[in-house]
Amino acid sequence: MQEATSLAKMVNIEKYFGAVQALKKVNIEVRSGEILGLLGDNGAGKSTLIKILAGVFPPDRGEIFFEGGRVKFSSPKDARAMGIETVHQALSLVDIMSISRNFFLGREPTRRIGPIHLLDRKKMNEECEKAVTGLGVRVRSPNEFVSILSGGERQAISIGRAMHFKVKLLILDEPLAALSVRETREVLRQVEKARESGVSVIFITHNVYHVYPVAERFVMLDRGIKIGEVYKKDASPEDIIEIIATGKMSKTLKT
Ligand SMILES: Nc1ncnc2c1ncn2[C@@H]1O[C@H](COP(=O)(O)OP(=O)(O)O)[C@@H](O)[C@H]1O
Ligand SMILES: [Mg+2]
Incomplete structure (x- = not known):
């Protein structure tokens, strides 16, 4: 097996x-091709950490490396341009826009009429419909508002968008x-597909029970501190819960 290469590193x-x-x-x-579970109680710093990686705001100190090179993101657009796509806790979909507008948000294909660039709505609708149907989400029309979708459908569209843009x-x-249970299963399936x-x-x-089946490695945060890091083969879900509850790794799990 090839040595796993580092994709993103925060130091x-x-x-x-x-x-x-x-x-x-x-x-x-x-690392390249892995699913990493990032765990911790509310307020642990999980969202803050990934917002820094996604270019939402800069760190006060520390460095970020992507594909081996040092990067400094001054906006989410910079991170996106490097291939980092984030589905934030409050979903990054705009309720009052159509499904297809949401799908292309910030990356709309345009067509030119002389000097004027117009949104290519036909192309947007066709590409969006194809991608969304491929994800098993049945929508009547890409022109419908996102506000009518269920939580699972919204996740599917967010994940689908990320995969569509490679x-x-x-x-x-x-x-x-x-x-719901059914939607959870569907989203986990899409994560594995990605x-x-x-x-x-x-x-x-x-x-932990949400991510344990799909991830191969886990990092635990507690009040802003990384308290542990384990491979699935070395720790049960209960071991991981124990680490989060006590704020430290037990001796037997230390490598
Ligand atoms: N924009 C913000 N302004 C002020 N405090 C914040 C902001 N975002 C997060 N925090 C604080 O930083 C800590 C970590 O929050 P967060 O990263 O959201 O944790 P988690 O995602 O693990 O629940 C919390 O104490 C939270 O109140
Ligand atoms: Mg959070």
């Missing part, structure tokens, strides 16, 4: 919100919150 990341230190010298790495790293922040197509995934959740 000694620190972040303050006023007097609150949300991240304390956090080191985290995601991302290298897909970051999902609490993707199963508020989903990985099979070569995408690396960071899957954030506070519920």
Whole structure:
């Protein structure tokens, strides 16, 4: 087997919100083609960490490497241009826009009439319908508003969008919150499909049972500190819950 290569690496990341230190010298790495589970209770710093990786805001200290090179993102657009797509906890879909507008948000195909660039709505609708149907989401029309979709359908469209634009790293922040059992299964299937197509995934959740079946490695955060890192083969879900509850790795799990 080939040695796993590093896709994204965050080194000694620190972040303050006023007097609150949300991240304390956090080191985290995601390798090519892996699903990494990022776990921790509410307020642990999970969303803050991945927002830094997604270019939402810069770290106060620390470095980010992507595909071996140092990167500095000044906006989510920069991160996206490198192939990092994030489905944020509050889904990055705009309720009052159509499904197809949401699908292309910021990346709309245009057609030219003389000097004028117009949205190519026909192309948008066709491509969106094809991609969304391929994900098993049945929508009547790409022109419908996103507000009529269920939580599972919204996740599917967000993940589908990421895969359509051939991302290298897909970051999902609490993707199963508020989903039904059937929708949960569907989203997990899509995550595995993304990985099979070569995408690396960071899957954030506070519920280890959600991510345990699909991830091969787990990183645990507690109040801004990385408290552990384990391979699935070395730890049961209960071991991981224990690490989060006590804030430290037990001796037997230390490598
Ligand atoms: N934009 C912000 N402004 C001020 N404090 C924030 C902001 N975002 C997060 N925090 C604080 O940083 C800490 C980590 O939050 P967060 O990264 O959202 O945790 P998690 O995603 O693990 O629940 C919390 O104490 C939270 O209140
Ligand atoms: Mg969060």
